[in-house]
Amino acid sequence: MSIVLDVRDVWKSYGELQVLKGVTFSVGEKEVKVVFGPSGSGKSTLLRCINMLDPPDKGEVLLKGQSLMEDGVNLTMMRARIGMVFQQFNLFSHLKALDNVTIGPQRVLGLEREEAVDRAHVAIEQVQMTDWIDHYPAQLSGGQQQRIGIARALAMDPDVVLFDEPTSALDPELIGEVLQVMLDIAQAGTTMIVVTHEMGFARAVANEMLFIDDGIIVETGTPKHFFTAPENERVRQFLHRLEVLYGGQESVEQ
Amino acid sequence: MVGSGDMHNLMPLQYGIVSYIDELAQAFLVTLELYFVGLVLGFIMGLTFAIMRQFGGRVLSRIATGYIEVIRGTPLITQVLLVYAIPVAINAAGIADLPLNWYFYYIDSQNRIAVTLNWPILASMLGLGINSAAYQAEYMRGGFASITSGQLRAASSIGMTRWQSIRYIILPQGLRRSIPAWSNEAAYLPKYTVVAIWVGVMEILNMSKTVIARTFLSVEMYLILAIIFFVFITAINKVLEITHSRTKIPGV
Ligand SMILES: Nc1ncnc2c1ncn2[C@@H]1O[C@H](COP(=O)(O)OP(=O)(O)O)[C@@H](O)[C@H]1O
Ligand SMILES: [Mg+2]
Numbered sequence: 469m470s471i472v473l474d475v476r477d478v479w480k481s482y483g484e485l486q487v488l489k490g491v492t493f494s495v496g497e498k499e500v501k502v503v504f505g506p507s508g509s510g511k512s513t514l515l516r517c518i519n520m521l522d523p524p525d526k527g528e529v530l531l532k533g534q535s536l537m538e539d540g541v542n543l544t545m546m547r548a549r550i551g552m553v554f555q556q557f558n559l560f561s562h563l564k565a566l567d568n569v570t571i572g573p574q575r576v577l578g579l580e581r582e583e584a585v586d587r588a589h590v591a592i593e594q595v596q597m598t599d600w601i602d603h604y605p606a607q608l609s610g611g612q613q614q615r616i617g618i619a620r621a622l623a624m625d626p627d628v629v630l631f632d633e634p635t636s637a638l639d640p641e642l643i644g645e646v647l648q649v650m651l652d653i654a655q656a657g658t659t660m661i662v663v664t665h666e667m668g669f670a671r672a673v674a675n676e677m678l679f680i681d682d683g684i685i686v687e688t689g690t691p692k693h694f695f696t697a698p699e700n701e702r703v704r705q706f707l708h709r710l711e712v713l714y715g716g717q718e719s720v721e722q
Numbered sequence: 723m724v725g726s727g728d729m730h731n732l733m734p735l736q737y738g739i740v741s742y743i744d745e746l747a748q749a750f751l752v753t754l755e756l757y758f759v760g761l762v763l764g765f766i767m768g769l770t771f772a773i774m775r776q777f778g779g780r781v782l783s784r785i786a787t788g789y790i791e792v793i794r795g796t797p798l799i800t801q802v803l804l805v806y807a808i809p810v811a812i813n814a815a816g817i818a819d820l821p822l823n824w825y826f827y828y829i830d831s832q833n834r835i836a837v838t839l840n841w842p843i844l845a846s847m848l849g850l851g852i853n854s855a856a857y858q859a860e861y862m863r864g865g866f867a868s869i870t871s872g873q874l875r876a877a878s879s880i881g882m883t884r885w886q887s888i889r890y891i892i893l894p895q896g897l898r899r900s901i902p903a904w905s906n907e908a909a910y911l912p913k914y915t916v917v918a919i920w921v922g923v924m925e926i927l928n929m930s931k932t933v934i935a936r937t938f939l940s941v942e943m944y945l946i947l948a949i950i951f952f953v954f955i956t957a958i959n960k961v962l963e964i965t966h967s968r969t970k971i972p973g974v
Contacts, residue, residue: 519879521875521878521879544878544881544882544883545881546881547878547879547880547881548880548881549881550879551879551880552875552876552879552880554872554875554876554879556872558870558872558873558875558876559873559876560873560876560877560890560891560895561873561895561971561974562891562894562895562898562971571880571890572880572881572882575882575886575890576880576881576882576886577881603972603973604971604972604973604974605973606971606972606973606974607972607973617876620876620880621879621880624880624881
């Protein structure tokens with residue numbers, strides 16, 4: 469299996485605050501990695517470091533063997549190959565759903581309008597939003613906005629897609645539709661790094677789960693490992709708290 | 723120099739404001755020119771300064787801030803006078819020989835020369851534009867600043883450059899959002915065009931004074947002048963209102 473993304477000993481601080489303290493992991497083609505851990509542990513920072521929205525202080529990030537931190541690397545073109553889905557959706561509010569998805573292929577990849585529209589239709593179909601392409605973000609529900617957010621990332625045909633708590637800003641009844649779409653694209657072979665506390669999703673598709681706490685990866689393993697015999701005490705406590713919080717119920721039924 | 727002042731001498735002595743209707747219309751045309759050129763120039767310069775101030779990095783944003791502060795901290799009239807006087811002074815000092823004695827005109831129905839553009843008019847346009855730019859820049863910057871950083875991060879995440887983000891994400895939203903505040907400037911500027919009097923432009927107020935000198939109907943003339951401005955500004959507001967509602971983003 470070829471390595472798509474290689475994260476090596478990444479460190480990041482904001483002023484005095486050391487947020488990431490040497491994070492190392494890699495993602496192979498068509499793999500889904502689920503990252504979870506307490507709030508403030510550095511999960512979002514890690515994703516922002518991976519696509520250089522916030523460059524790491526130290527370490528190395530390689531996309532298909534190519535460093536993103538080398539001098540002279542075309543960062544915008546590298547970023548175009550790393551999709552990102554945000555907790556707050558962050559759709560472009562002046563553009564219709566369709567144009568939120570075409571703008572990347574058109575302006576960044578330089579496709580003709582028709583090609584970009586074709587590509588967008590495929591991506592929008594994948595997130596089951598075909599009936600809503602003429603709506604503006606403010607006319608869509610949170611779940612619909614997030615699905616367009618996913619389509620926007622997919623339309624760039626990225627090597628890997630990063631998800632930063634894609635369902636945690638959603639009303640409970642809208643979480644399922646987004647998770648379903650994420651399951652679909654995972655099963656279709658999309659390489660993904662997903663920060664989420666949706667353990668049902670993790671159980672269903674994660675090849676590996678990474679528990680991050682206080683800026684370091686504390687424990688890694690398969691979903692089965694985490695749900696049967698987690699080693700670290702902090703992991704056990706955290707999973708227990710999640711269970712109490714969500715009552716053991718999960719939004720994805722398998 | 724052949725300029726707008728010439729019309730003054732050619733005007734026949736008559737009584738009643740109505741008989742000066744052609745002259746007043748001509749002068750109002752000059753007022754319109756001052757307004758639209760000043761507004762458009764102010765828009766182009768204002769947009770440039772707003773972008774510089776908001777996204778220009780250290781040096782450019784300082785330059786823009788400096789410009790905006792100096793312009794907003796000095797009277798419009800001195801700005802117009804300076805724009806007018808500097809080239810005149812350069813010529814007088816023999817530093818250069820700038821062409822200032824040209825004019826564009828048309829021949830009116832009574833075979834008289836009606837000047838549409840000369841150095842005083844151009845200088846007033848430039849002065850109004852330079853002044854308006856500072857205010858327009860601030861309104862636009864307010865609109866730009868209100869775009870959430872999340873959208874910019876999303877733009878970066880699909881590989882947009884900084885300039886593409888500005889061009890495709892910030893400007894379309896920021897300009898829309900600045901329309902209500904910007905409308906103030908668009909509605910104030912007609913009133914400010916009267917400063918052109920100080921460099922001898924025969925615009926509507928100047929012509930009104932001339933008509934009063936001939937007819938002694940000062941109250942009537944000034945009332946008519948007020949009505950002209952009122953109708954003009956009301957029309958501008960209406961246009962802006964329609965523009966604002968037509969460019970609204972659905973659902974927002
Ligand atoms: N841009 C920033 N400037 C300063 N501090 C930040 C910034 N982003 C995150 N932090 C801090 O870094 C820590 C980790 O944040 P984050 O990566 O968002 O955690 P998580 O996503 O795991 O909840 C937090 O203490 C947060 O306050
Ligand atoms: Mg976070």
